[in-house]
Amino acid sequence: MAALARAFGDLDRAEEAVQDAFVVAIERWPRDGIPPNPAAWIALTARRKAIDRLRLARRETPAAEIAVLEALDAEPPSPIPDERLELIFACCHPALAPETRVALTLRALGGLSTREVARAFLVSEDAMAQRLQRAKQKLRGAGIRFELPRERDLPARRASVLATLYLIFGEGYAATAGDALIRRELCAEAIHLARVLCSLMPDEPEALGLLALMRLHDSRRDARVDARGELVLLADQDRSRWDRAAIAEGSGLVERALALGGGGPYVLQAFIAAEHARPGGPDWTRVVGAYDRLLAVAGGPVVALNRAVAVAMAQGPQSGLALMDELAGELDGYHLLHSARADLLRRLGRADEAAAAYSRALSLAANPVERAFLAGRLEATTARPRP
Amino acid sequence: MKYLLTIYNEERAWTDASPEEVGQIMAAYEAFGRAAAEAGVLIGGEGLQPASMATTVRVRDNETLTTDGPFAETREQLGGYYLLDCADLDDAISWAARIPDASSGSVEVRPVMDYEGAEHVDEARERAQR
Numbered sequence: 001m002a003a004l005a006r007a008f009g010d011l012d013r014a015e016e017a018v019q020d021a022f023v024v025a026i027e028r029w030p031r032d033g034i035p036p037n038p039a040a041w042i043a044l045t046a047r048r049k050a051i052d053r054l055r056l057a058r059r060e061t062p063a064a065e066i067a068v069l070e071a072l073d074a075e076p077p078s079p080i081p082d083e084r085l086e087l088i089f090a091c092c093h094p095a096l097a098p099e100t101r102v103a104l105t106l107r108a109l110g111g112l113s114t115r116e117v118a119r120a121f122l123v124s125e126d127a128m129a130q131r132l133q134r135a136k137q138k139l140r141g142a143g144i145r146f147e148l149p150r151e152r153d154l155p156a157r158r159a160s161v162l163a164t165l166y167l168i169f170g171e172g173y174a175a176t177a178g179d180a181l182i183r184r185e186l187c188a189e190a191i192h193l194a195r196v197l198c199s200l201m202p203d204e205p206e207a208l209g210l211l212a213l214m215r216l217h218d219s220r221r222d223a224r225v226d227a228r229g230e231l232v233l234l235a236d237q238d239r240s241r242w243d244r245a246a247i248a249e250g251s252g253l254v255e256r257a258l259a260l261g262g263g264g265p266y267v268l269q270a271f272i273a274a275e276h277a278r279p280g281g282p283d284w285t286r287v288v289g290a291y292d293r294l295l296a297v298a299g300g301p302v303v304a305l306n307r308a309v310a311v312a313m314a315q316g317p318q319s320g321l322a323l324m325d326e327l328a329g330e331l332d333g334y335h336l337l338h339s340a341r342a343d344l345l346r347r348l349g350r351a352d353e354a355a356a357a358y359s360r361a362l363s364l365a366a367n368p369v370e371r372a373f374l375a376g377r378l379e380a381t382t383a384r385p386r387p
Numbered sequence: 388m389k390y391l392l393t394i395y396n397e398e399r400a401w402t403d404a405s406p407e408e409v410g411q412i413m414a415a416y417e418a419f420g421r422a423a424a425e426a427g428v429l430i431g432g433e434g435l436q437p438a439s440m441a442t443t444v445r446v447r448d449n450e451t452l453t454t455d456g457p458f459a460e461t462r463e464q465l466g467g468y469y470l471l472d473c474a475d476l477d478d479a480i481s482w483a484a485r486i487p488d489a490s491s492g493s494v495e496v497r498p499v500m501d502y503e504g505a506e507h508v509d510e511a512r513e514r515a516q517r
Contacts, residue, residue, distance in 0.1 A: 093476070095476055095480070141498055142476050142498045143388040143390070143473070143475045143476040143479065143498055144475065144476050144477075145475045145476075145477075149477060150477065152481070153477045153480075153481065157477070
């Protein structure tokens, strides 16, 4: 479908053509047997069907477009031309809203139905269909090309693709309520798409970094929530439930990205995730070093907070606490600042302050799994006998 | 493909500017216009007088109603436009980013309607002719 979409510059026409091809397949395959390369057969038939439709509509179709399609038609049917990269770039165009990029990418490349995309984002199927329709109209009408970006546009366009795939992953990884199966599928889709991206841009460190980051996070999927559905902190997780193959792949990808000169935000985050996955636990000094670099390339108070947590581990809770207090103004409404502070206060034996910070975190957290965790911590802190 | 680039900014940025600053802004716009013309993308463009000079016109029941001021009173006002012929949206976006006011105000990039290619327009024309 990617090849067709590129040829037509139009997702609707490509979709129609593929549907036409499946109709023919349903008619013919039971009678004539399944062809040796079903995917190539569908691609070729879809192309022919698309051209038939265009010939019907010839009056309003530019001659050049028909010439291109006829040239495509004359090609031998295999290998299947792979134009998924062009399609990923179009669906993730920065001129589309981030949530639209996510929906369009899942629909056009992830093979999810409109109903499945709608369910993943907790909106009605009609609303999602409308959103997708508007996005396709913008792709067609605003002059977004189904082509690889020019060199000078590439950094911004690539960043948008990576951010979109990470949003899809994040949507699936967040331990919020909702359909667990769909959430797992979103993670799997994001990983699959990142894999496609890496195979198409094998020397792009940030693409490798993104795939590594997703694989490393996903390796802990089974261990991060316990049998009662409660959140388990990284340090308390049962490491035997981590996915070793995913960790090995993720760590290997990080090394390759670094060897290619990578040092962007995804490579650095993946490096940190790989440190956490080391059998003996992370080398906190290396983690702090990576956060220093991350702060330099992609600053922001949340990165600074994570760095403060690493500093607390490397140099003791007092140093981490001092850094967190500097962030208190900027991140006062962020529950993770208060829960991280609470944890350090608890380790310093300052139980009353820890309890106050846990209650503040609890009052800000929305996710039920996180809330249950914080409530448990608050109870344990206040129940401790006072000296 | 044709794009209309409309430039929005706070008018104070212009009215409060010192003569030197006005000179710099003018020079930056002249440089932009030259670059767009040399690249062969420039179809046209103008700067507008302040929104306080605007008159808004409506015709209701065959009566022409005029009001003082722009259609919408907003913090950022339409201050000028360029009409460019670009290869695609990426190209139009990169030209928009080079407009001097993009770094303080904003530039809206709107594809211009192509009536020749639009199916619903063709249909409407045919129906009108019948």
